[in-house]
Amino acid sequence: MSAATPSAQGRPDRRQFDLLCLSVAVALAPHLERLPLWLGPPLLVLVALRAWLRRRAAFAVSSWLRVPLAGLLLLLVIVEYGNVFGRAPGAALACGLLALKLLETESIRDARVVVGFSAFVLMSALLFNQALTTTLLLCAALIVPLAALVVLQPTVARQPRPLTTAFRVGGTLVLAGLPAALAAFVLIPRLSAPLWGSPGWDEQARIGLNDSMQPGSMTDLLVDDTPAMRVYFDGGPPAPAQQYFRAIVLWDFDGATWTRGDTRAYLRPEPVEDARLIHDYRVVIEPTRRHWVPALDVPLEAPEQTRLGSDHTIASFAPIAQPREFALRSATRYRLATELTSAERTRALGYPAAFNPRTIALAEQWRREGLDESAIVRTALALFNAGFTYTLTPPLLGRHSIDEFLFETRAGYCEHFSSAFVFLMRASGIPARVVTGYQGGWWNPIGDYLLVRHSDAHAWAEVWQTGRGWVRVDPTAAVSPQRVEQGASAANRGGDWFGAGFLRDLRNQFDSVNRLWTTAVIQFNALRQSQMLGRFGIRDLTPEHLLALLTGAIVVLLLVATVWALRGTRGPRRGDRLDAAWERLRRRLARHGVPVSPQQGPLDFAAAVHRRSAQADAAFDALVARYIALRYGAAEPTAEQVRAFGREVRKFRVPSAVQ
Amino acid sequence: MAGGIARFAPLRARLVALAERKLPALTRLRRAEPLPITLDRRRIYVVPTGYGVVFALLTAVMLTGALNYGNNPALLLTCLLGGACFVSVFIGFRGLSGLRLAQVRAGEAHAGSDVAVELVFAPGRRDRLALRVVAEPAEVAFAAERGREAVAVLALPARERGWFRPGRVRIVTTFPLGMFVIWSWVHPDVSVLIYPRPEPDAPPLPHGGEREGVPRAGEAEDDPAGLRDYRDHDPPRRIAWRASVRHERLLAREHERQAGLALVLDYDALHGLGHEDRISRLTAWVLQASAGREAFVLVLPGQSFGPAIGAAHRADCLRALALLPTA
Numbered sequence: 002m003s004a005a006t007p008s009a010q011g012r013p014d015r016r017q018f019d020l021l022c023l024s025v026a027v028a029l030a031p032h033l034e035r036l037p038l039w040l041g042p043p044l045l046v047l048v049a050l051r052a053w054l055r056r057r058a059a060f061a062v063s064s065w066l067r068v069p070l071a072g073l074l075l076l077l078v079i080v081e082y083g084n085v086f087g088r089a090p091g092a093a094l095a096c097g098l099l100a101l102k103l104l105e106t107e108s109i110r111d112a113r114v115v116v117g118f119s120a121f122v123l124m125s126a127l128l129f130n131q132a133l134t135t136t137l138l139l140c141a142a143l144i145v146p147l148a149a150l151v152v153l154q155p156t157v158a159r160q161p162r163p164l165t166t167a168f169r170v171g172g173t174l175v176l177a178g179l180p181a182a183l184a185a186f187v188l189i190p191r192l193s194a195p196l197w198g199s200p201g202w203d204e205q206a207r208i209g210l211n212d213s214m215q216p217g218s219m220t221d222l223l224v225d226d227t228p229a230m231r232v233y234f235d236g237g238p239p240a241p242a243q244q245y246f247r248a249i250v251l252w253d254f255d256g257a258t259w260t261r262g263d264t265r266a267y268l269r270p271e272p273v274e275d276a277r278l279i280h281d282y283r284v285v286i287e288p289t290r291r292h293w294v295p296a297l298d299v300p301l302e303a304p305e306q307t308r309l310g311s312d313h314t315i316a317s318f319a320p321i322a323q324p325r326e327f328a329l330r331s332a333t334r335y336r337l338a339t340e341l342t343s344a345e346r347t348r349a350l351g352y353p354a355a356f357n358p359r360t361i362a363l364a365e366q367w368r369r370e371g372l373d374e375s376a377i378v379r380t381a382l383a384l385f386n387a388g389f390t391y392t393l394t395p396p397l398l399g400r401h402s403i404d405e406f407l408f409e410t411r412a413g414y415c416e417h418f419s420s421a422f423v424f425l426m427r428a429s430g431i432p433a434r435v436v437t438g439y440q441g442g443w444w445n446p447i448g449d450y451l452l453v454r455h456s457d458a459h460a461w462a463e464v465w466q467t468g469r470g471w472v473r474v475d476p477t478a479a480v481s482p483q484r485v486e487q488g489a490s491a492a493n494r495g496g497d498w499f500g501a502g503f504l505r506d507l508r509n510q511f512d513s514v515n516r517l518w519t520t521a522v523i524q525f526n527a528l529r530q531s532q533m534l535g536r537f538g539i540r541d542l543t544p545e546h547l548l549a550l551l552t553g554a555i556v557v558l559l560l561v562a563t564v565w566a567l568r569g570t571r572g573p574r575r576g577d578r579l580d581a582a583w584e585r586l587r588r589r590l591a592r593h594g595v596p597v598s599p600q601q602g603p604l605d606f607a608a609a610v611h612r613r614s615a616q617a618d619a620a621f622d623a624l625v626a627r628y629i630a631l632r633y634g635a636a637e638p639t640a641e642q643v644r645a646f647g648r649e650v651r652k653f654r655v656p657s658a659v660q
Numbered sequence: 661m662a663g664g665i666a667r668f669a670p671l672r673a674r675l676v677a678l679a680e681r682k683l684p685a686l687t688r689l690r691r692a693e694p695l696p697i698t699l700d701r702r703r704i705y706v707v708p709t710g711y712g713v714v715f716a717l718l719t720a721v722m723l724t725g726a727l728n729y730g731n732n733p734a735l736l737l738t739c740l741l742g743g744a745c746f747v748s749v750f751i752g753f754r755g756l757s758g759l760r761l762a763q764v765r766a767g768e769a770h771a772g773s774d775v776a777v778e779l780v781f782a783p784g785r786r787d788r789l790a791l792r793v794v795a796e797p798a799e800v801a802f803a804a805e806r807g808r809e810a811v812a813v814l815a816l817p818a819r820e821r822g823w824f825r826p827g828r829v830r831i832v833t834t835f836p837l838g839m840f841v842i843w844s845w846v847h848p849d850v851s852v853l854i855y856p857r858p859e860p861d862a863p864p865l866p867h868g869g870e871r872e873g874v875p876r877a878g879e880a881e882d883d884p885a886g887l888r889d890y891r892d893h894d895p896p897r898r899i900a901w902r903a904s905v906r907h908e909r910l911l912a913r914e915h916e917r918q919a920g921l922a923l924v925l926d927y928d929a930l931h932g933l934g935h936e937d938r939i940s941r942l943t944a945w946v947l948q949a950s951a952g953r954e955a956f957v958l959v960l961p962g963q964s965f966g967p968a969i970g971a972a973h974r975a976d977c978l979r980a981l982a983l984l985p986t987a
Contacts, residue, residue, distance in 0.1 A: 124722050124725075131732070143744070182743030186739045523732050566754050
């Protein structure tokens, strides 16, 4: 290879700069889906433009352009987010500054700074999206900044295939660093409380069930196929028709929207009698940034860090910002609140009289006909069953939404049905309330758990019957029984003509992997850490223990890496072993006073021994002769010969005459 | 950043001096050693670079952020990055370990100019990228492909004529990520001959008066010492026809222009010049005469070269001039 001037202080050449731009683009790419439109695409265009212009001429963009751009960026971020602190504005600012830094980069040193910064931006993307695929992609993308650093080293860019070389070295580094990375990941002490901010929900939209309901409010949820929670039953799962997960009970209706109303007045949980068919199970909830913990039917007690509401729904004290797990116990046969207080009765019967006159008239007609409670319920369900259709794309409704739904459009989904049904009940004088939550799910036989997606969100009704308390009535089941029997995907399926079933199965299998990811990685917290190490007999894990373990692991890895790094520097060739044995012999005799020197050949050495003692024995002469034959003989000595020589040297006794 | 480093340069120099005084392992390598020199773990040093320290801080910030948000995927990514940097030391170390400095050569150089010192490295069974050789103030980057010799050419300033020792040379690499600087000192026991500085505008060659207009061809032909057997590629004008007839075989003249015998470059004839100035002028003349393919005699105090012509003669003369004792 030819030599040339070092480029440590020099300017990046074309290849180096191209890889630098790629590194920046890779860091920006995962932010695009989240960045506002005025920022994301322009940044990518800026990077591409810079790469393209740089190919024509090496120049740093003037600070007359850069400084105003940076100011504009700061201003726009403040306008968009309100401040510059926190995750989203911080990440937006970092993305912008990274691209701007690229504009002025014209030295190798600056280029290195850009690479470091792009690794930071790459990592910050994971603060917003922790999915398995995202993480794997971003970890793989780490090779790009590493390769950029490699190509910034002198002479690498002049190699015959510099990019291949750089990426190969980058990949090697990531793979070789994997053991150290995993050891650190497992052993780094986790914080029990955040140092700053309220991680997880500061400025992000909340997802999942809303605490109010109006027809159409669930549309987004019902087409959202992401997992909402996974349920592990200690015994078998209940039958699909029993898989009602109650999250929110809605009491108050203002003619358009159902709300929870004032819940503080009813802190005492409604009494449960005759609880049977008890299920013990665990629920792992995906982050919703809300408080609800959907629980199977009627949960009997609240797990830690949660509160059992008066209507037997469970709310977490803190919003669920990370995947969280709750151990729960529920009954699916019970009598809930056989006595109603007058206040509860009033709430459960209230409706605004100014809306939906036709519905109110129908209810009054039923009452006049002298139907009893169960007859009214049956009649209402029969009404739904007769001429209603289940659809996720119902016609829009106007002011008298329930009138229009019941008598005109006659198409809708759970929200419409439950809302209209509860209204009908109340108008007929039967206490009723709307319950939202999830119904059904997909049973994963591999993982033995029930996967509940957001699309499994559901709304149903509970009516209060004398002596039986609150009883669940699902008007949707009257219209679309398969919604309840087979789950949302069955009810929403328009037809299987393009093999969607196959895709769905595939996706369901993939959920096992996602579940593993959630439990093994995303939820790996201080508790899991101590559970895992507890299996190795380490109790009462403290951060000090962890740091000690981490140090130990790093020392072990250092040793392994050192052995690897030293390997091959002094290849243990056979000749060297031969010399080592010979050297042993020389040292032993030297200890007995034989003068040795580095330039002494074997014959000189033998002569020195003989000079010291005229009667050095024949065994010694034989050893010398053997060494000369092996070392200087025409044939390369075999490994066996060398070993035999070593054994002879070991057996050799220094003659007494020499001593 | 550069300014900051420059500010610490004197401090750094003092620290290095202190380290070399106090640490025998560093000073041991200041002694010259015979070639070949193989770099091994006992003489390879590793220290994080400024960039490495900054990057470590950045990783710490990333780690804190990931821990604060309880975000394990981000933590995993940070750990991967840290792990890659961690192993980069070892990859960098392997780039130096086992590298052999096989040979040191030098081109022709005159005092006052740069001498190109070629360090010939044997990389062994590994590719070694992004190596640098530093001998203040010269620095050069090179790469070695496995099994092939690599040559790094250092342009060192040659100040004085005579034997020049390139001295201690640092072989350094920051491969692969630039986060650790890995280096080794080598002090090969080699000397390079620096020829004297030729006088810039030397007067013309001092051709003796008898040379003017007198053709000298044939004069030396009678000298049997100047003849040898004709070889295939000798030009016909070299054939010594008369002698060939006498010896009944083709003979050629050893030197083409034995006629220039009269050109005598005599140290003692240069009156009115100092010792070094005389050497400078003689050097300039030797170069001129050799370039003009003229035979000449160089007479120095106590020794004389020639009459002869050709590269060997030139080298002998320049060498003698270079090694003249200083006044």
